Amino acid sequence: MIDNPMNRAPRCQARSKRSGVGCKAPAVRGHRVCRFxxxxxxxxRGAAHGQYRHGRFTCEAIAQRKEIAALIADARRAAAAVR
Incomplete structure (x- = not known):
């Protein structure tokens, strides 16, 4: 029997929802799961993505909107406390 290095590779840790059987494909080097x-x-991410259009929903834009919303909420609370 010929020793194939693929037989010694760590196996994918993914499991089926339905049967609970594990995937038997070799895991990608540095990961716990296979390519599938x-x-x-x-x-x-960003402009390199094929569906990128305007940047409104990039991680940075979402974080910026959250910061602005928090500042507005703080200002409203401060204004309500003054009354």
Whole structure:
């Protein structure tokens, strides 16, 4: 029998919801799961993403809107306390 390095590779840790059986595919190096279950995947962020249009929903824009909303809420609370 020929020793194939793929046989010694760590296996994917993903499990089926329905049967509970584990995936038997080799895990991607540096990850716990195989390429089918999301190891190192995902789309690029920001302008490099194919669906990027205007930047309104980027992480930075969302964080900025949350900060502004918090400042407005603080100002309203301070104004209510003065009355």
């Amino acid at each position: 279950h999301g190891a190192g995947g995902g789309a690029p």
